Every structure is written in C-alpha cells, then in structure tokens.
Amino acid sequence: xxxxxxxxxxxxxxxxxxxxxxxxxxxxxxxxxxxxxxxxxxxxxxxxxxxxxxxxxxxxxxxxxxxxxxxxxxxxxxxxxxxxxxxxxxxxxxxxxxxxxxxxxxxxxxxxxxxxxxxxxxxxxxxxxxxxxxxxxxxxxxxxxxxxxxxxxxxxxxxxxxxxxxxxxxxxxxxxxxxxxxxxxxxxxxxxxxxxxxxxxxxxxxxxxxxxxxxxxxxxxxxxxxxxxxxxxxxxxxxxxxxxxxxxxxxxxxxxxxxxxxxxxxxxxxxxxxxxxxxxxxxxxxxxxxxxxxxxxxxxxxxxxxxxxxxxxxxxxxxxxxxxxxxxxxxxxxxxxxxxxxxxxxxxxxxxxxxxxxxxxxxxxxxxxxxxxxxxxxxxxxxxxxxxxxxxxxxxxxxxxxxxxxxxxxxxxxxxxxxxxxxxxxxxxxxx
Ligand SMILES: *[C@@H]1O[C@H](CO)[C@@H](O)[C@H](O)[C@H]1NC(C)=O
Ligand SMILES: *[C@@H]1O[C@H](CO)[C@@H](O)[C@H](O)[C@H]1NC(C)=O
Ligand SMILES: *[C@@H]1O[C@H](CO)[C@@H](O)[C@H](O)[C@H]1NC(C)=O
Ligand SMILES: *[C@@H]1O[C@H](CO)[C@@H](O)[C@H](O)[C@H]1NC(C)=O
Ligand SMILES: *[C@@H]1O[C@H](CO)[C@@H](O)[C@H](O)[C@H]1NC(C)=O
Ligand SMILES: *[C@@H]1O[C@H](CO)[C@@H](O)[C@H](O)[C@H]1NC(C)=O
Numbered sequence: 430x431x432x433x434x435x436x437x438x439x440x441x442x443x444x445x446x447x448x449x450x451x452x453x454x455x456x457x458x459x460x461x462x463x464x465x466x467x468x469x470x471x472x473x474x475x476x477x478x479x480x481x482x483x484x485x486x487x488x489x490x491x492x493x494x495x496x497x498x499x500x501x502x503x504x505x506x507x508x509x510x511x512x513x514x515x516x517x518x519x520x521x522x523x524x525x526x527x528x529x530x531x532x533x534x535x536x537x538x539x540x541x542x543x544x545x546x547x548x549x550x551x552x553x554x555x556x557x558x559x560x561x562x563x564x565x566x567x568x569x570x571x572x573x574x575x576x577x578x579x580x581x582x583x584x585x586x587x588x589x590x591x592x593x594x595x596x597x598x599x600x601x602x603x604x605x606x607x608x609x610x611x612x613x614x615x616x617x618x619x620x621x622x623x624x625x626x627x628x629x630x631x632x633x634x635x636x637x638x639x640x641x642x643x644x645x646x647x648x649x650x651x652x653x654x655x656x657x658x659x660x661x662x663x664x665x666x667x668x669x670x671x672x673x674x675x676x677x678x679x680x681x682x683x684x685x686x687x688x689x690x691x692x693x694x695x696x697x698x699x700x701x702x703x704x705x706x707x708x709x710x711x712x713x714x715x716x717x718x719x720x721x722x723x724x725x726x727x728x729x730x731x732x733x734x735x736x737x738x739x740x741x742x743x744x745x746x747x748x749x750x751x752x753x754x755x756x757x758x759x760x761x762x763x764x765x766x767x768x769x770x771x772x773x774x775x776x777x778x779x780x781x782x783x784x785x786x787x788x789x790x791x792x793x794x795x796x797x798x799x800x801x802x803x804x805x806x807x808x809x810x811x812x813x814x815x816x817x818x819x820x821x822x823x824x825x826x827x828x829x830x831x832x833x834x835x836x837x838x839x840x841x842x843x844x845x846x847x848x849x850x851x852x853x854x855x856x857x858x859x860x861x
Contacts, residue, residue: 490525496538499567500527500547506564513558513580538570539594549573553599556580566591577623578602585610594618601646602626609634609652625649625669633675638663648672648694661685661707669694671718678702684710696720696742703727703818709734715761721745726818732756744790745769749815752779757789766790771811773797 492498508522518531527547528535532555536548547568558580566588568574574592577599584607585600592598596618605627613622614636623646630650635657637645644667652673661682666689676699683693684707691714701723709731711717717735720742727750728743735741738759744766752767754776759765765779765787772794780799781789792801795808802808 492525494544494546496544496546496570497525497527497535499569500533501525503547503562503564503567504530504533506562507559510562511557511559513556515556518552518555518557534573546570549575551575552579554578558582561586561589563588565589568592569594571595572618573597575599576603580604582606585612587612589613590615592616597621597623599623600627605629608632609637614640620644622646633657635659640664643667645669656680658682664689666691668692670698671696673698675700679705679708681705681707683707687712690714692716692718694718695722698722700724703816704729704732706731708732711738712736714738716740718742719746720766723747725749726816728752728756729818733759735759737761739763741765743767743770747771747811749773749812752776752791754778757784757787762787764788768792768794771795771803771808773808773812775799 488498488501490501492501504522504527508519511519514520522530522533527533528545532550532552533547534549534551535545538544538546547570549571550568551573553575554577556579560583561581563586565586569591571592572594574595575597578601580603581600582604585605589598589610590612593616595616598613598616598619598621601623602625605624607629608631609629610624611634613619614634619640620643622642622644625646626649628651629647630652632654633647633652633656638657638659639662642663642665645663645665646667646669648669648671650673652670652675654675655677656675656679658680659682660680661684663686665686668690669692671694675695679695679700679702683690683705686693687710690711693711693714694716696718697720699722700719703726704719704724706729708717709729712734714735715737717738718740721744723746724743725747728748730753733753733755735756736759739761740763741756741759742764745768748767748770750772751774752772757765757776757779763786766789767779768790769792772791773796775791775794775796777783779789779791781791783789791799793803795812796802
C-alpha cells in the first residue's frame with residue numbers, strides 16, 4: 430500500500446473502505462460530495478498516485494495543455510485538503526487558469542517552450558493548515574516548492590519523488606512528522622533542502638550527504654542518528670543540524686568539505702567525542718558552532734587552519750586543556766566563545782578584553798586567575814583526568830621548540846608555565 434502506482438483501483442477501493450475509519454480527520458460530508466471515489470482514495474491511501482491517474486479524473490473545464498491539466502488536478506485536490514486558510518489565500522484557486530492562482534507561477538516547460546506549465550509554488554507564511562495530497566506528484570515541472578511557515582501536517586507523501594526538476598524544497602516551519610522523507614534523495618536536481626522546524630525523527634540517511642546540495646537545513650527536528658562516515662561528501666556550503674538529538678563524533682570526512690563549507694551549525698545536540706583534526710581543514714568556513722554538545726578532550730592543533738573563521742562557538746561542552754594564541758589570533762575572528770568548558774589555560778590573546786575587535790568569552794572554565802570560573806571541586810576530577818585525543822601539541826609535555834618561545838612567554842603571563850598538561854594541572858590546583 431505504500432508503494433507507488435501499481436495497485437488496481439479495486440484494491441485501492443478496498444483499502445479505502447478499510448482505512449476510512451482511521452482517516453477520519455477529513456470532514457467526510459464535504460469530501461464525499463465533492464470528490465469521486467478515486468480521488469478520495471489517492472488522498473487516503475497516502476503516498477503515491479495510481480498510474481495514469483490524471484486520465485481518470487473528470488474535469489468540467491477544457492484545458493488543452495495536458496501539463497496545466499495536471500496542475501489543475503493537483504491544485505484542486507490540494508485546495509480540498511486544506512482545513513484552514515485564514516487569509517483566504519487559496520480563494521482564487523478556481524477555474525482552469527491555474528497560472529492566475531495565488532502563489533502559483535507558470536513558465537514555459539523546459540522540454541517544450543510553447544507550452545506553459547506550473548514551474549513554482551510559493552505558499553510561504555500563508556498559515557494554511559492541511560496535509561499534502563498525493564496529487565502533488567502531478568506537478569512534475571515545478572522547480573521550486575516553498576511551503577514555509579504554514580500548518581501542513583502529516584508525513585511528506587511519497588509522490589514527491591516525481592518532482593524530478595525541483596531545485597528548492599522548503600517545508601520548514603510546519604508540522605510534518607515521520608522519518609526523514611527518503612523520497613527527496615531521488616530528486617536529481619535538488620540544491621536547497623529545508624526541513625527545519627518540523628517533527629521529523631529518526632536517522633539521517635547516509636545518501637543525503639552524497640547529494641550535491643548547496644544548503645541543508647535540518648535544525649529543530651527530532652533526528653537522533655550519528656553522522657554517517659560519508660558526511661564530508663556533502664557539497665553544501667551551509668549545513669545546519671542544530672536543535673536535534675544527534676550524537677557521536679563529527680566524522681573525519683569533514684575535512685573533505687574544506688573548499689565548499691561556509692557554515693557548520695551543530696549546537697544543542699548530543700554530539701560527543703574528541704574533535705578530529707580534520708575540522709581544522711575547513712579553511713573556507715566562516716561559522717563553526719558546536720555549542721552545547723558533549724564534545725570533550727583537548728582542541729586539535731589544526732584549528733589554527735580556520736583562516737576565514739568569523740564565529741567560532743565551543744561553549745557548553747567538556748573541552749579541556751589549553752586555548753592557544755593561534756586560535757584567538759585567527760585573522761577574521763569576530764566572536765570566539767569557549768565558555769562553560771573545563772579549559773585550564775588560555776593564551777593572553779584569548780583573555781576577553783585583550784582584543785577590542787573580537788568578542789571572547791572564557792566564563793565558567795577552570796582558568797587560574799580568571800573571574801567567574803568553575804569551582805575547584807568541579808574542575809579537579811575533569812582536569813586531572815584529561816582525555817587524550819592524540820591531536821594536540823599542548824599535551825603531553827613536549828619540549829618547547831625555539832619557535833614556541835614567544836607564545837610561551839604569553840602563557841607565563843597568564844600563570845601557565847608550560848604546554849604540558851601535567852604541569853598545568855599542578856599549576857591549576859596550586860593557583861586555586
Ligand atoms: C475569508 O473569507 C471568509 C468567508 O468568505 C470571511 O468571513 C473572512 O472575513 C475572510 N478573511 C479574510 C482575511 O479576508
Ligand atoms: C562518499 O564517501 C564514501 C567514503 O566515506 C565513498 O566510499 C563514496 O564513494 C563517496 N560517495 C560519493 C558520491 O562521493
Ligand atoms: C542544551 O541543549 C539541551 C537540549 O539538548 C537543552 O535542554 C539545554 O537547555 C541547552 N543548554 C543550553 C545552555 O543552551
Ligand atoms: C578556499 O577558497 C579559495 C577560493 O576562494 C580556494 O582558493 C581555496 O583553495 C579554498 N580552500 C581552502 C581549504 O582554503
Ligand atoms: C561532561 O562533564 C560533566 C561534568 O563533569 C559530566 O557530568 C558529563 O558526563 C560529561 N559529559 C561527557 C559526554 O563526557
Ligand atoms: C558571540 O557569540 C555568542 C554565541 O553565539 C553570542 O551569545 C554572543 O551574543 C556573541 N557576541 C557578540 C558580541 O556578538
């Protein structure tokens with residue numbers, strides 16, 4: 430029943446009669462009077478259209494262009510499934526000229542410049558409530574479907590895989606539920622995928638990161654998976670996964686995004702583990718926001734490679750060790766917060782107020798001689814049992830090379846005598 434278009438009408442009729450009791454959210458009187466049996470079925474059987482569905486629908490108008498006829502069927506079915514349209518936005522969705530409907534944009538078909546077709550739908554911020562009917566699968570020429578800030582609910586119908594030309598799919602800020610809508614993976618031209626502010630749940634499919642997207646917004650859902658190993662295959666320049674329940678480390682493949690990734694926003698998840706060195710390869714990124722996860726261990730020395738970073742947020746994690754000058758001195762830095770961690774040393778250039786041009790925040794760490802730090806009791810267990818990520822030159826106890834000496838003197842001014850974590854601990858407990 431979840432499959433696409435292979436069922437006979439008889440089977441669908443049977444399914445409909447057996448499903449009608451669970452699908453009771455539609456006002457059955459108005460529905461049965463305005464829809465033929467087959468139209469009801471496609472609405473309820475959820476997912477896809479029967480084969481050649483458009484030829485089964487009776488239309489009272491003469492629409493010569495078969496593309497616009499499909500558009501008409503889709504938009505009428507959609508209008509019927511709307512439960513609330515407070516601004517009467519769809520009130521002119523009547524009659525054969527679908528190109529005049531509010532929010533509907535027509536253009537010459539890509540494969541037939543003489544025929545107009547529905548090329549885009551923009552219902553952004555209309556506050557419509559309803560679900561997406563399977564008939565949407567008839568809009569095979571749309572390149573843009575923008576539904577943000579409405580009250581669409583239910584699962585995304587399977588028929589969405591039919592929109593082969595779509596480039597931008599924005600379902601954000603609605604009430605969609607269910608697993609990640611895997612059908613979008615089959616959309617060859619998709620560049621912009623925006624599912625944020627819904628209630629999608631479960632795993633992110635690994636194929637998502639093999640798609641050639643420009644932007645991926647999945648924030649504010651209920652996704653729970655680890656990031657798959659092929660994470661770094663993604664070509665997205667903006668990747669926002671914040672406010673989910675994602676876990677595990679950032680895969681080392683993140684380094685493959687060096688030339689494309691601009692913003693990586695992962696705050697308010699359950700990511701953990703050490704930061705892999707490869708995160709420092711993101712030499713074209715302007716924003717890396719890891720706030721409020723469970724990352725731990727020392728910072729990889731490679732972070733100095735974030736040469737275009739403007740906003741770096743490491744706050745509310747379990748990082749330990751030293752915050753070095755080569756991060757705080759990054760050339761494009763505007764805002765670097767590493768508050769609410771367990772850092773027990775920072776370079777002079779990392780002390781807030783040390784630079785007027787950069788907002789720095791070192792609150793609530795384990796920094797000797799700094800105000801507003803964690804208590805001795807909180808710090809000792811974490812700082813004396815540091816996690817060795819094997820990624821940092823600041824541990825354990827390398828002999829300083831001549832080139833490190835200028836940095837060393839800066840450390841000394843902060844009361845941190847050495848790069849050695851062992852020495853820092855001693856120093857730390859002594860100072861406290
Ligand atoms: C929408 O239409 C209904 C019924 O015709 C009317 O009562 C209501 O005032 C209209 N709302 C707006 C915002 O125009
Ligand atoms: C994605 O990455 C994996 C390894 O992480 C690789 O085997 C695969 O071929 C990549 N796929 C694409 C489409 O680049
Ligand atoms: C951290 O995220 C959790 C949800 O994962 C949230 O409940 C909590 O308020 C957040 N804390 C901060 C400081 O943002
Ligand atoms: C960043 O972008 C520039 C072009 O703007 C490019 O030359 C460079 O190789 C890119 N990659 C890294 C890692 O900086
Ligand atoms: C982070 O540190 C806190 C306080 O020590 C601890 O309760 C928590 O388990 C740590 N989380 C991880 C993931 O290490
Ligand atoms: C710096 O970033 C933090 C975290 O995103 C934010 O709370 C703070 O307001 C920012 N500070 C400035 C001065 O922009």
